[in-house]
Amino acid sequence: MKLKNSFFYTLREDVKDEDSISGKLLVRSGMIKKTSSGIYMYLPLGLKVLSNIENIIREEMNNSGALELLMPNLLPEEIYISSGRRDNFGKDMFSLKDRYDRHYVLGPTHEELFVEAAKMKIKSYKDMPFNIYQFGLKYRDEPRPRYGLIRVREFCMKDAYSFDVDDDACDKSYQIMKDTYKRIFDRFNLDYKIVLASSGAMGGSLSEEFQAVTEIGEDTLVICDNCGYASNLEVSPCVPIKEIKESLKSKELIHTPNVGTIEDLANYLKTDKSKFVKTLIYKIDDKFYACLLPGNRDLNEFKVKKLLGAKEMTLADSEDVERITKAIVGFAGPVNLEIPIIIDEDIVKMKNFVVGANKTDYHYINVNISDFKYDYIGDIKNTLPNDPCFKCHHPLSFKKGIEVGNIFKLGTKYSESLDLKYLDQNNELKHVVMGCYGIGPGRIMAAIVEQFHDDKGIVWPINVAPFKVGIVLIDNKDEKQVEIANKLYTELQANNIEVLLDDRDLRAGVKFNDMDLIGLPIRIVVGKKCNEGLVEFKMRLEDENLNIKITDVVKTIKNIKNI
RNA sequence: CGGGAAAUAGCACAACUUGGUAGUGCACUUGGUUUGGGACCAAGGGGUUGCAGGUUCAAAUCCUGUUUUCCCGACCA
Helix, strand or coil, rough: CECCCCCCCCCHHHHHHHHHHHHHHHHHHHCCEEECCEEEECCCHHHHHHHHHHHEEEEEEEECCCCCCCCCCECCCCHHHHHHCCHHHHHHHHHEEEECCEEEECCCHHHHHHHHHHHHHEEEHCCEEEEEEEEEEEECCCCCCEECCCCCCCEEEEEEEEEEECHHHHHHHHHHHHHHHHHHHHHHHCCEEEEEEECCCCCEEEEEEEECCCCCCEEEEEEEECCCCEEEECCCCCCCCCCCCCCCCCCCEEEECCCCCCCHHHHCCCHHHHHEEEEEEEECEEEEEEEEECCCCCCCCHHHHHHHCCCCCEEEHHHHHHHHHHHCCCCCCCCCCCCCCEEHHHHHHHHEEEEECCCEEEEEEEEEEEHHCCEECCCCCCCCCECCCCCCCCCCCEEEEEEEEEEEEEECHHHHHCCEEECCCCCCCCCCCCEEECCCCHHHHHHHHHCECCCCEEEECCCCCCEEEEEEECCCCHHHHHHHHHHHHHHHCCCCEEEEEECCCHHHHHHHHHHHHHHHEEEEEHHHHHCCCCCEEEEEECCEEEEEEEEHHHHHHCCCCCC
16 A cells, blocks of 8 residues: 555544543554444554454464354344343343334344354254354444443454354364464464453353453453463452451440441441451342442452342442431441341351441441341452462462453353254254354454554554555655655565555655554665665664665565564 | 533634633645654635524523533443
8 A cells, every 4th residue: 555645644643532542542543433432433554454353363263164154233133032132131232123113133242143044054963063153243332332442332243153962062162262262362462361251141151251461451350370270350259268266245336427438447446347247238130138248358249140140230329228227328237137138158257247237327346147147148259369269279360351252151041042953863852052252353453552552653463464564755756765665565565565655745754653653563764775775674663773775675574474 | 320521623622710703733725945753934725613492782602401422430242
């Protein structure tokens, strides 16, 4: 691509409505442009990057034996009703009607449709295994899109689905995909972690996430540097504490005026936060529950939902709390509370703790487990950094990550709800066992920028860069320079090396800055020294600017790794 | 969905408090001087101030409604 007379622009300043580094850089470099909240155009350069990412994924998927196809995105709502997921998605699904008032949705994920396709093929155990996939757009009406391409409402996803006769066979298909994903993310040079995750709206038994490590990550990764155990905070199990040995005291009401938070209370009573038990009132599937956990711990809503088999869970508002506890927010406690109580497993081991008294400005001290009743018990708290690893008891460390890929063992969830069966060797009808595997190319693009940039702009890894080489023509009135720049451009193209030529009528500084901003890996400068048969060669991240012979340019570039 | 902020040229912003011809920088056009890391001088073009009402002789400015965007939270493969 020659920049003169091409659709190419950059912005000198950051736009105000992007909050992440990747969002800012991608918009400023003219790769993407926001249309509305969480919806972006991919402009020519951005599309090239996205296509490069897709092609790497496609190559590895095809090598694994998967077959590509393409599904529609405008789907009759009915297919999600029959799978039972219409309600799961709720408002996350974009929904619309056609001219006859028939209900349609924009597909947020495509398990249902792939099952439809699989039904055409699968009759017998001989028809499996196979894996089919697509690159398609997904639509999810996120409550709060943010971070540029990271949380968006319309996005490209590679989604693959495996179909097997039983769990063992599915395990094999799953492992093939996991290995394929590792190869894919290795090729992007991403710093990533594979973590255990909750299966969320997909359902199924096992799920692992591929998380790109970045500061703006929306997920917290719990990592053991000793045994390699890694999981999403959502599902990270806590190791139960040891029984605290203390002689039991009897509970006592104390006056704690205007001390409603654990923080304040710890200061007021000059005690450690771990001596408190906090009581949180939640509305879970339209019923109120009290959740009790140690004062220094945060509630893990995923664990609570799993414990109760619940779908929705929100913190009760202050009116409800006051009605239930008969006290203003901050003084809730388990003693004589009339709603079901869920306690964290550690609480039974605590002695003489402090709880709210359900009376404004009062707490109980020296409360013990025998002082109140509870209905559910389990691990309902978040892991904390330096907690012992669930497997090897080494202190855990935390990182932030962006989920760029996710693999699931779905079991027979969809084959049951959508009636996908096959005949086995004994002529018996059985449900197909499925796996599904997603990768978000747009998120990968953003994650790469988050991980590979400097104060001048993006630093694309060679295999995803929109062009491998950028030629800067210093003076486009100098015939010699023009000739050489064009000759190099043609030569590189003839050698299948993607090249961009900046032949615009602009000052050199502007061209250098744009080149750095868009992040091409190799820069060739055609300037004064071309009279001596020399041009400059510079890698984006290196300071060294080498003079090389014009005749050596192609050879030098071809020797670079990954070209 | 709760709380907060904002919407003025392609981009970033000023003018709003105290109503009176809509301005600056970048970008763009023309001419000139420059020309290896975001040049300078001069002259220009580009706006129904998000939208709809209201108050007023007069609204970017005050009031009401509405839409959109962003932030914090909630939610989230």
